[in-house]
Each structure stands twice: as structure tokens, then as C-alpha cells.
Amino acid sequence: MKTAIASLLSSTEVSRISFVFGPVSVLSHDFAAVATAVRSGDLAVEIDPGFLGAIDGTAAYDQDLNAFVFSSALQLGGDSLTSIGMSAFVVHEAVHAISDRKAAAVSIQMDEGAAYVATVWYMLERGVVDLSNSDAPEADRPLLEAVDAMRKRALDGTVPVSATDSEVKAVVGYVLNQPRYRTPGVYEYNGW
């Protein structure tokens, strides 16, 4: 599983994700650094359904253990939306690992926002989000449209892309729709 996660995070699709979201920057080489750390064991990969049950999550990054935590062995990559979805979760958690590497102190809303930008960007790279014919819930559309616009600027050659104020607002709106992120707070990362 370690190898699968490292190869996902050093894949071409992930290397195209490069952006600045307010105080959080998530660049191609940051994902590569996380992949290297997973390979070397500086970042651990653990399966701990109890931990995830307690936080009601599918995947997590634990900054104290410097570990990715999953509820079960992941089926990554592949063609099915489920396995692409699981890969997208890994990309999301990798953003938290990137902020931890920088020992950043960043508001929960901005760090989660950056993580969701990366999640959606990865799904756009995999071609599983079609905005012209979207089955996505209406509430998700501002998030999808904001990330689609950011990715298009990257394709036009602007790398890294900076999220505009209205893109930040759309993404943070999505984050705040989730009860678990509604309480204001700061992630005080401690480095690895």
C-alpha cells in the first residue's frame, strides 16, 4: 500500500496539481516530497478503523504520528470511480501532510479548502468530473467550477495558479457546508 500511495503521489496527474490557495501553497514538488517520505518511511501508512470511526472519516492525516491513516487497505488508481475516489482521498490527505511539512499554522477552513481543491483537481485530471453534464449535487457546483477555472489557467501556462478571492469564497463555502469544519480553528502543524 505504501508503494501504491507513493506512486500515486508521484504520478503525472498529481504532478499537474500546483496552486496557491490563500496562505496555503500546494506545488508539484510538494507532492513529490510526500511520495519520497512515504517511500523512505518518514511518513507512515496505517490502517486504523477505530481511529477513523472516532472521527467519522474515511481517511486522515495524523500530524502527531506523521502518518496517513485509512480505515482499510485502499484500492487505488484503476478505472472505477470508487478507486479514483479513494485516490482522490489520498491526494486530499497529502495536502495536510504538505502543510505539516512546512509546520504551518493555518485556519482549518483554508487548509481544508486547499485539500478539496486538490481532490477535485485530481478528479478533473482523471476525467471523472464533467461540468457540462454533471450529476454532481447543485451544492457542489461552485467548488467544481472554481477548481475547473483554476485548472484551466494552469493548462494555459500559469503555474502555480493563485485562487482568486471569489474562488476562495466558493471553496470555503463548500467546506463550511460540512458540519465538522464549521467550528473556527487553526491547524497547528508541527513538522516532520
Ligand SMILES: [Zn+2]
Ligand atoms: Zn482534510
